[in-house]
Amino acid sequence: MRRGLPSAVMLYDRLRWEEKELVKAARSRGLELRAVDVKSLQLSPSPELASFMGPLVLQRCMSHYRGLYLSAILEACGVRVVNSFKATHLCGDKLLTSLALYRAGLPTPRFVVAFTAESALKAMEALGMPVVLKPLVGSHGRLVSMVSDLDLAKTLLEHEEAMGNGLHRVHYVQEFVDKPSRDIRVVIVGGRAVASIYRYAPKGEWRTNVAVGGRAEPCRLSGEAEELALKASEALGAEVVGVDLMEAREGLLVNEVNPTVEFKGASQATGVDVAGAIIDYLKEAAKR
């Protein structure tokens, strides 16, 4: 390691475009960023693990649970992890995210949680069709379903109940928000909105995720949207996140907060060097 340069470790399990950009940005901005593939690690909390990692870690795992438990182990050893275990825990679970937003008094879609298929059906009727059924953990719009009638609801709930994993039996039902076929993704780095895009749903699709073919376009953020996105990241205790806002008729709503934000779409649509902003933030954090 070259003497004098601030340093950090980046943990990953799959090297996406984002992680490659982070490595490049670190090189050009004078941060010694050591990339470690977590799939090769055997972890036990110890002073040796802490010294192997160093004081500052950027957690960029695609697998939520790998990232979450890694963060827990490293924080137990006194390592500072960006985002923190707590932020990843809250952001990675849609119910916990909603509750943090509720506590902070921030506008978010209405939702109901039910623990059996039968009561989930009642929740759907109470919210009024269509509704959105979401797994508590997951991304890229995976298994997120728009439910337009009770027959479909019964089938989907039956599938959820049959999936084995207890998490799927906690049914999270969200109101279907009447909005344009786009949402706003705000990338926040250290309390600053560095890039924002509209994500348009592709033809024949209601979800706006870039992973399902959503199109990114630059978005000039209103003061209100910026403030809301920043408050949402604060409510979750997150440092580097993607906040998704919906333009509902009654005003902006915070939908989700993504703790290992993918920013390829935002970088390419806006020309903002998001990776560079994250590296600059880490450099400052490394000094502290």
Next chain:
Amino acid sequence: MKVTCPECGGEIPVPDDVVIGEIVSCPDCGQEYEVYELGEGGPKIRPAEVAAEDWGE
């Protein structure tokens, strides 16, 4: 650099600045591989992990 696709025998191009964990795919058959080791014998690859339920951002 190039490696041979274990699936179809095609030639998979690997960038010179490849990093461990990087995904490369075979231009012939489309199979995705993860580079897991870099050594004198060139990069070593294994089938990339398939997206799991908790994968995302």
